[in-house]
Amino acid sequence: MLDWFERNLPFQRNFDFQVDVIKEITSLVGLRNFIVAPITEEFIFRACIVSTLYLGGFSTLAIILISPLYFGIAHVHHGWEIYHTYGETSYALKQALFTMGFQFLYTSLFGWYATYSFMRTGLLLPVILQHAFCNVMGFPDMSNVKRHPGWARIVIWTSLVLGAVGFTWTWFSLLNPKLFGGSLYW
Template sequence: MAFILSTPLSIWSAHALAAIYTTTYVGSIYVSKGARLSFSKAKAHLDFGYFRPKEKYERWRDDPDVIRARLAAVSIATIICCALATGPVRAIAGNELDRFTLLPLTLSHLGITFSGLLPFLVTPVLYLGPLYSRFLVGTLPFQRNWTYQEDFVSVFFSVTGIRNYVVAPITEEVVFRACVLSAYYLANASRARMILLSPLAFGAAHIHHGWEVYNRYGRSPAALKRAVVGTAFQFAYTTVFGFYCSYLFLRTGSVFPPIAAHVFCNVMGVPQPGYDIGQRPDRKLAIILAYLSGIFSFVYVLQRWTYTKDSLFWS
């Protein structure tokens, strides 16, 4: 359900919309009183790698009531962003659009369509090394060191698990991939620009976590250094991850492969080959080969497995 962009948005309008979506999403957790954090102003000098004990009246990011409030806030913010996304679509389509076609047309621009199965398998291919390492220590599902209650129910159905593996991946991909990229698409931005520029909003949305790190580690110069370094790493990691998810979204025309990739990466975490080798030093060569196989296989299948004939953004 595509149409010719006779009067596309300006690129500055797309920048503005990206900023609005980001501000709406991140700002929602500060507008909501229950979602805001609170910290003691006391300073503490702590051993490296340790954060200070939580005081009774403080509210930290992983407190269950804070998580619940934030889940509600970002869910509402995501709905608002999707509603805002109908505006550019209506403005661009002009007289071609009536009220019966606005919703399906907006949904197609937000990637609410289904691609094939192969795009969902690209991310696991990249993780062949970590998956093989987990296989060696028996922690994959249904292996000897995996239990249904502790490794599935307690992880995925806790309030933290719902945040990490359900609400955060869905809302972040809908806002920072679907809403932001649809704005750049309506501005006739190039694919390279969409892939390389739009993830900056996603990376910037994680910068505010540095304030929590600074407070949790004692508000000292060492805590400030840790917050700056940690925030810089998170910005870089989330931005690079954003490049990949933006490519998936544009290539497939669907938001679901990026959501699945986000969930999978949250479950697996950042690959740690050194740690994996330390767990099974007798399989060092095999682990290295598995990591390398994952990287080369990922490069090989990335373009081939993500091709979707009817992608709105890659036709």
């Protein structure tokens, strides 16, 4: 919704398909974030680790709660980059620790969601697509909301809440294993 107000969506004034899509996806960083990382990370952190824990006799709940922690830990190396980028000072250390903690939290949350989705469906491709979509969207930056008039802020926050409620409400029914021919894990 925020991008709509800022005219950043397709067919709006600030959107350029060549720059916003083609150059973004075909850059080395884009290839890593939108293609290579979703495929390799989901293969490792969902297909391999979930299968190993499952064959090791872990309960479904334990697999859903434990395996995403590996995914979260795998992303804390970004803190090292930040520490060096900010000059290896005490401020840099604080920034790095905050970033590592925050990234660990949201990558673990996504990992729980992805693991649950993988275990319910038994399919890897949808989880790869979910991961790619999340990387395309990025973590929501709500800092620009305050630049908009009051009615727009209400629309933005309301759409965010309704989106979260709608997602939660449909999530369980859309991931019913019966819709996918059953699942080894469920």
